[in-house]
Amino acid sequence: MSTKVFLCPFFTVMEKVCLLLSLFSSCSLGSPGQGVQTGPKVTTVAGSSNVRLSCIPPPNVTITMINWKKDNWQGDPQERRNIAVFSPNFGLSFPNGPYKNRVNFSSRTVKDDASLILSRVKPGDEGVFICEVSTFPHGNFEGKVTLDVLVKPQVFLNLTTDLREGNVSTMVAVCEARGGRPKPIVVWEDLGPAFNMTEGRENRSRIGETWNVLRELWTIPERSSNRQAVGCTVKHPAFVGQLLKLTEALSIVFPPVITAITGYDHNWFLGRSHVSLKCHVDSNPPSTIGWIRINGSLPKGHILVEQQLQLDLPLLLEHAGTYVCTASNGLGHARKEVTVVIADKPLHTRTSPGGVWVLLGGVAAILLIIAFVVTTAIVCCRLRTRHKPAEHISDGDLNTKFPNTQPSASSPHVPDISAPLNIEPDVTGQKPSKLTPYYDTDGTNGESWGPLDEDKDKRNCSSLQQQYQTTASRPYISPSAHYV
Structure with missing residues (x-):
């Protein structure tokens, strides 16, 4: 934000007219397009090497002087002091005071960029800095820059020594953030679920522009709390990530x-x-x-x-x-x-856990090998049975297996009926009767024997011949299926 102050020069008739007009209204010989440009609020940490306070003069004007001032000088809101001056005719000037040798212009062409560099920042530097630009014939322009100075606190975590086991609440640790600006925040963290904190007192004090914050940790010392970690966290904008954490372990003697x-x-x-x-x-x-x-x-x-x-x-x-x-x-x-x-002797055999696992591993490996071999053998047998070719019996093999038969080409399984019959004598002394084979034609493949007389023999032979012809016309049946 900038403020313009108009001054009417008195040199020519034009200036006199300006003075007359100024009695009724403000007067300008032509105003610049914009005033002094300054940057936003600047925040830095005390002790920083350099901080830049931005100031860009208005363009297309004749600059007669640029003056940097510190507002609220030493706490007086009515007083401003010059800390850096630029004149196109006389050059640079840095008045004596707390800012001498700590301020300088950032550019050689100050008329284009009048930004100020402040080094070795101190907590007392916090406040409002004013960049005032005097021009001809438009008068003075000014812009303000607010500087916030953070003071990083020093953090200490102290544990109470010679803590003895007991049943009385005792202060076991103190966490202190000393000399911080603004006021730091101190909290206890990471105490563990078993830690019984009885009190957490806090003391605050202000010394000049900084704060001291001290927080105590109280508990009943127990041997279970020995080597218990306690964490102190300090939150402050001057820290990286805006917090600092310290951790220590309690020592309780017993x-x-x-x-x-x-x-x-x-x-x-x-x-x-x-x-x-x-x-x-x-x-x-x-x-x-x-x-x-x-x-x-x-x-x-x-x-x-x-x-x-x-x-x-x-x-x-x-x-x-x-x-x-x-x-x-x-x-x-x-x-x-x-x-x-x-x-006198061992009560039991001691087996190391490693040996047991080795033994179990060996047994498992043997079982896996046996299962693999058995499975492979079963699969191979099934494959061989599935792909085995059908057995073929030649005529020679048939004659060898069945020497008393003379199979024909169409019916190789029908026996020769002209072969002589073997008639055994009757043990009773009676005349033996002739037996002739009878072949069942109903498909049961059975044989039925009965006594025949001579008159019927010829008729039976004729019937057998007819049966032979009927049987010969049937499809081929394997001898192994026909004869038992």
Whole structure:
């Protein structure tokens, strides 16, 4: 936004006329197309190297002077002070004051671009800067630029030391944002679902143009909160992403507690070696751990490695007994024992998990191979049966298989009826009767035998011949299907 101030010059008759007209209305010898152009509000962080305050003079005018001023000088709204001056005749001038050596024009052609460069920005630089352009014969024009200076706060997260386990609410951490402008916002985050925050007090104080904000974290110290992370987040426009986060872990001291002794699997036997007992201790600060054996000393050749008691030599019956783990850290003591029995022989076979998986894998592989072989054999047999050619029997094979038959070309399965009959004598002494074969013509392929006399023999032969001719006219039937 710009404001124009008109001044009537007094040089010629024209100026006198202007003065006369100014009594009734404003006077201008021709106004420029536009006033001073300034940029929007500028926001920067204190300590920045350079900040640009934009000012473009109106075009097509004769510039006699350009003057940068600071409004509200040292808090006085009625006072303005020059901080940079340009004259086409006399050049540049930077009056003494807090801005000397910190301001300069950004362009060599100031009449075209009168923007000002301010370096080493301070919180006190915040305010309104005025770019005033004096022209002939149109008078003075001015534009204003507002500068906002942010002060980045310093953030500190301090944890209370020597926090002891107890049942009283205690301040465990303090998060402070110091010297921020505008006022920073401090919050606690990432405390975890199990963290029981009893209070979150906040203190605010203003020092000059900056703010200090301090927030406390209160809780009941418990061993479950040891190594619990607490996060402090400070929100401020001067930070990248407008926030800064610090995280620390609580340290709560408590006496030792032995949670378990591992290593003894109830299968220690004579000759077994490379066994160990491990003592699991929870304490802060860390405890000093020791091993003893009730009613005896520790076995010869034992090795103490941190929390473990190692027995690498083969076990003997004398190694049995009650072993005790002791722990102390200055806040208290703890002990836990385990009774070890040495057996004559192993109670059970110990198989490592890796061996079990290898065994199961081998069995599965064998089953897959067997299934593949069986499936392949079945498929091959079916394919061979499906594509096997039909069996062909030649006449020679037929004569070999059935030597008493003389098949014809049309009916190879009909026997020769001229062959002599084999008549066995009657065991009763009676005259044997003749038997002649009778071929069933109803398609049952059966044979029926009955006694025949000589008179009927010829008639039967004639009937057989007729049956032969009838049978010969039938389709071919395989001998294997006709004879049983």
